[in-house]
Amino acid sequence: MEEMLRTEDLWVSIGERQVLKGVYFSMNYGEINVLFGPNGAGKTTLMMTLMGFPKYRVEQGKIYFKGEDITHLDLYERARLGLGISFQRPPTVKGVSLEKLIGIINTNGRSKEYLDSIIEKLNLSRHMQRGLNDGFSGGEMKRSELLQLMVQRPDLVLIDEPESGVDIENIALVGEAINSLLGKDKVKDKKRSAIIITHTGYILDFVNADKGYIVFDGKLLCRGNPRDILSEIKKHGYRRCAECR
Amino acid sequence: MPITKEYLKEIEEKALKAKDKKALYGPDINLEKYTQYIERGKIESLESLSRQVKEAAILTGINLEEKERSGSYMQIDQSVVYESLNKSYEGQLEIMSTTDALNKYDWMEEYFWKAVPVDMDKYTSQVALNMTHGYFIRVFANQKPQYPVQSCLLVAENYVSQNVHNIIIVEEGAELQVITGCSLSKNDAEGIHLGISEFYIKKGGKLFFTMIHNWADNFHVRPRTKIIIEEDGSFINNYVLLKPVKSIQSFPVAHLKGDRSSAKFNTVIYGLKDSYIDLGSRIILEGEDTRGESIARTIGADESVIYSRGDLIAKTKGYCLAHLDCRGIIFSKKAKIFAIPELVSEGSMKSELSHEASIGPIAEEQVEYLMSRGISKDDAVSVITSGFLNLDIPYIPEFLDKNIKEVIKATAKDAL
Numbered sequence: 001m002e003e004m005l006r007t008e009d010l011w012v013s014i015g016e017r018q019v020l021k022g023v024y025f026s027m028n029y030g031e032i033n034v035l036f037g038p039n040g041a042g043k044t045t046l047m048m049t050l051m052g053f054p055k056y057r058v059e060q061g062k063i064y065f066k067g068e069d070i071t072h073l074d075l076y077e078r079a080r081l082g083l084g085i086s087f088q089r090p091p092t093v094k095g096v097s098l099e100k101l102i103g104i105i106n107t108n109g110r111s112k113e114y115l116d117s118i119i120e121k122l123n124l125s126r127h128m129q130r131g132l133n134d135g136f137s138g139g140e141m142k143r144s145e146l147l148q149l150m151v152q153r154p155d156l157v158l159i160d161e162p163e164s165g166v167d168i169e170n171i172a173l174v175g176e177a178i179n180s181l182l183g184k185d186k187v188k189d190k191k192r193s194a195i196i197i198t199h200t201g202y203i204l205d206f207v208n209a210d211k212g213y214i215v216f217d218g219k220l221l222c223r224g225n226p227r228d229i230l231s232e233i234k235k236h237g238y239r240r241c242a243e244c245r
Numbered sequence: 246m247p248i249t250k251e252y253l254k255e256i257e258e259k260a261l262k263a264k265d266k267k268a269l270y271g272p273d274i275n276l277e278k279y280t281q282y283i284e285r286g287k288i289e290s291l292e293s294l295s296r297q298v299k300e301a302a303i304l305t306g307i308n309l310e311e312k313e314r315s316g317s318y319m320q321i322d323q324s325v326v327y328e329s330l331n332k333s334y335e336g337q338l339e340i341m342s343t344t345d346a347l348n349k350y351d352w353m354e355e356y357f358w359k360a361v362p363v364d365m366d367k368y369t370s371q372v373a374l375n376m377t378h379g380y381f382i383r384v385f386a387n388q389k390p391q392y393p394v395q396s397c398l399l400v401a402e403n404y405v406s407q408n409v410h411n412i413i414i415v416e417e418g419a420e421l422q423v424i425t426g427c428s429l430s431k432n433d434a435e436g437i438h439l440g441i442s443e444f445y446i447k448k449g450g451k452l453f454f455t456m457i458h459n460w461a462d463n464f465h466v467r468p469r470t471k472i473i474i475e476e477d478g479s480f481i482n483n484y485v486l487l488k489p490v491k492s493i494q495s496f497p498v499a500h501l502k503g504d505r506s507s508a509k510f511n512t513v514i515y516g517l518k519d520s521y522i523d524l525g526s527r528i529i530l531e532g533e534d535t536r537g538e539s540i541a542r543t544i545g546a547d548e549s550v551i552y553s554r555g556d557l558i559a560k561t562k563g564y565c566l567a568h569l570d571c572r573g574i575i576f577s578k579k580a581k582i583f584a585i586p587e588l589v590s591e592g593s594m595k596s597e598l599s600h601e602a603s604i605g606p607i608a609e610e611q612v613e614y615l616m617s618r619g620i621s622k623d624d625a626v627s628v629i630t631s632g633f634l635n636l637d638i639p640y641i642p643e644f645l646d647k648n649i650k651e652v653i654k655a656t657a658k659d660a661l
Binding site: 051053054074075076079080084085087090091093094095096097100101104105107131132148152 | 608610611613614615616617618619620621622624625628629631632633634635
């Protein structure tokens with residue numbers, strides 16, 4: 001498969017703090033990659049940098065997406081190019097309802113029937129009139145994020161901790177929605193890709209990931225089968241990563 | 246039978262004593278500057294107004310075809326140019342000028358200057374001494390007209406002092422919606438609008454009142470409003486100011502006299518240019534089990550100065566519940582917002598009064614959140630600002646929404 005995303009020697013700081021220290025990463029169309037790593041290692045920073053949030057300053061290195069250098073492209077332009085993100089903790093926007101936002105981002109003119117069906121599937125009918133994430137539970141926030149992404153239809157989805165704050169029952173629903181978003185429930189349309197951050201690995205029971213990486217102290221280490229990496233982490237924690245460096 | 250001469254004399258005497266009395270808030274205006282008087286004739290329909298006047302009226306929510314309206318009232322400068330009642334609502338309500346109502350009904354003594362004190366300040370005095378009409382709307386007992394009454398108070402000439410006295414009576418069990426727009430047909434007009442509004446909501450009555458103000462850079466505005474609400478009555482007020490004004494000062498009072506009565510104020514203020522805006526709302530909770538809510542959304546752009554006041558005063562011996570929610574966003578380094586909430590309990594042992602007030606910028610993380618969905622920064626700011634202002638008001642036309650988006654785009658560039 002053709003290459004979709006590549007980073008070269010990516011150095012990123014937040015304020016005065018150097019977080020990413022030379023990340024080399026690449027992935028092909030259709031792949032699902034998983035990032036593991038201890039808190040503060042730089043997983044979310046990598047994701048936010050790929051998406052283009054201004055707080056994450058690229059000091060050095062390049063990001064290529066679909067063959068284009070997007071290192072200095074605006075956040076919204078990256079979204080329009082085909083990048084999408086599901087936040088771990090999205091902000092509350094009281095005056096803007098979920099329905100209003102869905103209407104704005106539905107630039108592909110998806111039918112009302114389609115929208116109604118996915119809203120119902122994600123069990124969000126009662127949340128559409130409410131302000132974005134206003135009083136939403138952890139699971140409701142994740143479902144709302146996935147609904148927005150299903151309307152936006154990005155080629156590469158960045159999903160930050162899909163299971164955090166979600167009860168066991170809802171993880172299956174979230175997993176199903178991710179598969180649907182990536183077209184994994186269809187024979188065709190296999191080109192959509194994802195990068196998923198997970199601490200617990202629960203999501204791997206529902207989503208068939210291709211590769212796993214450990215992010216440690218601002219670098220990517222230990223590429224491999226995500227299940228093998230997870231089992232290694234469960235046995236030994238991240239101690240061995242320090243030795244690997 | 247008209248109102249008695251004795252009563253009018255009494256009003257005049259009180260007004261004369263307050264002729265030079267300065268108002269508690271707002272810059273003092275020299276009223277002697279505004280002496281222009283223009284007499285205008287009646288028109289057959291709102292469609293026959295001049296293009297300039299039509300445009301100004303439309304911007305305040307006036308429907309020129311009178312579709313989905315139960316009646317209309319229009320005044321230009323000092324003259325009443327149009328009054329009409331949709332035939333299907335005859336017997337449900339009446340609309341006329343307050344001058345005509347004073348000539349027609351002697352019982353107007355019970356309402357005329359009974360809520361707002363005539364000697365409150367020099368502006369109430371000016372209206373009492375030189376009243377130039379105003380609207381009178383009465384909805385009869387248990388009548389609930391489906392559509393709102395629309396009223397437009399427009400100033401078309403320079404140096405006019407428009408001194409209107411409006412009275413609304415919602416009789417027992419009746420319901421009424423009113424949309425009123427106040428505007429100028431010339432953007433550079435210099436003048437003053439003084440508006441006394443006395444609204445009476447009887448037992449079980451409901452009044453849904455929307456006011457849109459579109460003034461201009463050289464215009465002063467001093468409304469004086471009081472609403473008296475009897476038992477089980479309710480009052481909902483929407484106020485929208487989206488254009489510059491030289492100065493405006495108003496502090497309407499909803500007096501919840503009756504048990505189980507309620508009042509709600511929604512105020513939307515967009516401070517532009519060097520506008521001086523001092524607006525608020527006061528709810529007096531006197532009856533038992535009364536409810537009050539006051540929500541203000543304020544944006545300070547350019548060099549505007551905004552005072553956003555809110556008072557809740559509990560006087561009841563029984564239970565009452567009221568809340569103030571006063572929020573502001575600053576769009577410019579030169580703008581000022583003062584949020585002044587005040588809660589008062591006068592020995593009201595069971596009252597529950599609360600407030601939240603905040604002033605801050607647009608949250609960057611909210612803008613970036615929307616941008617991550619492919620929305621440009623300008624559009625994201627516009628969507629968040631529109632949402633913050635909460636302009637979801639029935640019967641407000643779509644172009645007002647469009648208009649506000651244009652204003653936001655023009656002023657929000659420096660917001661982040």
